[in-house]
Amino acid sequence: MSDDDQQEQGLADSTDVYVEPAAPDPFLIDSDASDEETELPPAVTPTTPNVNKDMPPPPSESEEEAPEMYLPGLVLPTMFLPIPNTDPLTTLLNKYIHPPERRPARDVSGEWQKANFHTMVMSNSWRALARMARDRIVTADPEDLALVLACLSRLRLFNQTSVECTNLFSVLNAVEPSDAKSYLFEKLLPFELEVMYARLKFWAGDHMTYLDALNGLLRKCKVKSRRAPKSDPTSSAMWRERGARISLIIASQLMEMKEFGSSTKLLESLCNQTEATSALRSAIARIYLQAGYIHKASTHFSLVEQDPEAPEGIKDMNRALLACANGEWDYATETLTDLLEKEPENFVGIETLERALSASPASVVVAEPFLFNLSTLYELRSATATQKKLELLIEVAKWSGDGLKASCLKMASN
Template identity: 55%
Template sequence: MTNSWRALAQMARDRIVATDPEDLPLVLSLWYLRLSSLARLRLTNQTLGEMNNLFSVIGSIQNPLAREYLFDKYMPFELEVMRARSIYWAGDQVPATERNMGYLDALYALVHKCKRRAREVSKRREGRKTEEVMSVNDEKEMWVERGARVCLIIASQLVEMKDYAAATKLLLPLLKSSSQPSPELRSAIAKIYLQSGQVSIASQHFAIVEADPDANENLKDMNASLLAAAEGDWAKVAEALQHILARDPENFAAVNNLSVALLSQGRLKEGIEVLEAALQVSPSSVVVAEPFLFNLSTLYELRSATAADKKRNLLIEVAKWSGDGLKTACLKMPSN
């Protein structure tokens, strides 16, 4: 809550040293905590170095069955996802095309693992008691959900690579595999169509979510605002976002988008007021959102010649609440 990632990384290291080495679940969970904290601090080289050392030790286990058992029974799935992401973090050390393909290959391997584990769990249901079958079903659902989440990560990377067709092709089968597809998943697919310029197809998916009585009202209004933005109807965008904020005043994604909608209508002063009000209501939440700070700094620059003073005051406020790991370049201030 205080974004004290440096202290958390230190605590995890101390706990790893003090923990019984035979308590593998705890040791590996602490490693995930440390590595994720280092990643939040943007200490990429240190994160990669420690992760490579960890998996080198695990890979040195001579017995392949013992090594496979460790990965299947004790390895936190989140740590495996982070290991896949480390390929993407390699940055300039690897050519962009090779890095992206390696990252996608690692993620697809995790998807295949999730599918395999879900099949293995299904086979264990035969001849079991009702209570045991329910437990097995829960475990299968967990692996299915993990696979779906990794697919969303893959789709996000494909969108970053501007391969929108591949992203939608990957996610559409997830809609068909469930009798009641998640409104969030359908909305995510619609947003990809929106980014690729296929507004009519996106609107069809948004309409299905809008007609779903179980879908969250905030999700429906956010979808409506995105569709209206694609159509250039900024007044409608602002109206939909204000509906969200009437229900949830601390929905900072809606606050951020509302400021953009107001700017697009030439209502610069109101856009600044919306962001500043959110900063006053919940500074500890807002100051860690770099797009929020970037937009506020940009509006200051557009508003007046005193932007430097405004941004300096914003920097002081950010320093009080941001904790560790914030990329201060989002404040758009000169390094000197």
Template identity: 55%
Template sequence: MADGEYLSADSAQSQETSEISNIYGEPDAVGASEPMFTSPPTSTVYIEPEVPDPFLIDDEEDSDEDTGVTPTELQHTIVSADEIPLAPANPVSLPLNSLGSPLQSPNRNKAVPAPPLSDSDEEDAPELYLPGLCIPTMFLPIPNTDPLTTLLNKYIHPPDKRPVRDLQGEWQRTDFHTLVMSNSWRSLARMARDRIVTSDPEDLTLILGLWYLRLSSLARLRLFNQTTAECTNLFSLLHAIEPPAARTWLFDRVLPFELEVMHARLKYWTGDHMAYLDALHALLRKCKNRSRRAKGEPTAVAMWKERGARVCLILASQLMEMKDYAAAAKLLEPLCEQGEGVASPALRSAVARIHLQSGNLGAAERHFALAAADPNIPPATRAMNAALLAAADGDWPQASSILHDEVLAESPDNYVAVNNLCVALLSQGRLKEGIDAMETALRASPENVVIAEPFLFNLSTLYELRSATAIENKRNLLIEVAKWSGDGLKTTCLKMPTT
């Protein structure tokens, strides 16, 4: 919900403008839960779901026992892709044949606490030999087609105009960093599987890291049923480890925290959103208790606090998807007051945008003002917040002026601002200017633009609203997307039916 989120209009003024995705970048709602009933049947009482407290405020009354998640109790746990990266429990070094030099990334120098080291780790380590983690039958075959290829076959003729795409997942002729940066999730999933089945079963750190790479790549491919099946296979084997002491050691010392979050995500994919919230709450409690037990070890405390803060963000995202804006704001607001590297202008801005989404403009203005007063806030974030507030007030000319004259004048490659500007222009009926701005961004950096589904959805909608040649324009857009997007794009954003 920081600057990486997309702005889109949710205007009730016309059927056309309502097609543009929601202005605050939040997903559609899932159904609200039914009220709970008590006996006798004639009396109805609504029970408001409990919002978990962010763990970062120490509460001496809480038990120090890790009651939230244990190796035998944790039967379901997310990742998000959408996903929020979590500090790894153990860094994984992939023994690739050839690794290129690391590509530049905006998060390259991010301060992430290193995992704590303990001299007693090797002495306490039980002898674990788990060949079941490496057998080929743990994995399912990846389909050799995808929805984007289906669209190309239907709409692009003759066939020589269709961009060549790798549907086999060949990974041997390139390096890991290139595969990641080009969204080659099929190749990464196959690479992880091939390396797992040839690994030494005693190298649990490497194998579990590769398992996470495999599952997260499948999730990026939107193969959620396959991800669920393989993740269930993995955790069924891990929960069967005997004796219990060895299982506890593996879950506490070796299992990547990301895999636990991925396991929670299975409940989301099956449509059981309340069970998903429960699983995330259990992970949050685990982070809280482990942070307390690590007092005196600053590195371990910092690691568990960061993980807890990120789980809070995942929880808030899910609550937003369920349209429970009050609970999402209540969950994140305490984090803005706690300091220690947790509070930030981006987090404060995220809380303000939640209030905007719920229609609470007063609370949104207060949080935006606090974010603007922070000396560390980037100018682009301050300007974006002002544009969002102007849009919420219905002052679309002011919103477009701020985005054009302040944000894009300073950073022409800010494609989130370009998308937001398109929505502001659409709301003023300036369709041609909106299309021109988006097409200019597409030509300037197609590899960055075509992976942004809200951007593609808004551009496709503008084509439909203005041009009689919309289908031809969308065919050209499809070709560009096929060239640059890699794997896993949700093709419904192109508004081109497959049937």
């Protein structure tokens, strides 16, 4: 018996073996083409969303007649919870910034009548957008279901509470007869709302159920892509792209759960079915490094190294990370030093971040990782940390709008 066989036998005999969650297999061409539920077309590589892509045309009346639906439950004011007129940033300002005259004026009223949708989005006025959507929904004609659902789909731009989303799907799931319910879910309900509904499990802290819900959406994307008529390739491509996006969400969740093996398996399956980008290969390799699998990381780093289209900056960073993992500190130092000389702005430092904040505050303060990194660097410079973080809080309060996760400033709110 070989060593590998002995190890497998030892694991089989163990009564307390950790079983890693199985990673779904996104959009591979299944071996059994006769299985109608699993036969799938090849996937597309996840890329930057193409905002100019063709959208599948809506079904004509001759193809499928829309059933009559009347859902007054969708426009009841009780569907929504009160929108608070304060936020965590206001709490931090009241606690840390004195006298009150130093606190920037912030509009938390949520008034939207004098602003347009685009302006509110660009200024991160999510509270006003929430109130606008709510006001429009509760005054809409229940017969105009497409308009109601279009307004609801805009709510994906800000935090929607679990209660509101659960209320919505309770009404939708109660639709009768069954053919009307099927038409509603298949033709009218925005896919983003289904993703949001799955995310309720994440908000509740039930990560395994969240993965189950995402896997259900992934399976739906597979089936929809396969069943799309050959005369409508745009629809098939749309569902394949949605499936790739869901796969990346699943991989991200697995990473958050420290399930590095499942995450890499899922991402590698995307690489194996189409030409992978150097960024995706590098990300997989870095996950392997984080998990301690240096040999597997080296395999992906080598593929990036051989890619003539991969940016040199990515290659240099990959070399430095692999050198660190192997304890080759001199080579890592030399490589990173050369990288800084080639790209002097491509590093994290207090002066660099502060220059970016000064040059474009409205766009920078909404990037929570940016604020977290800057706050961390201030803490490392312990002599001035408190004062610098207070100054950062004031600047963020001037420009951030609504919805910022205040914990990125690393300041206690209680």
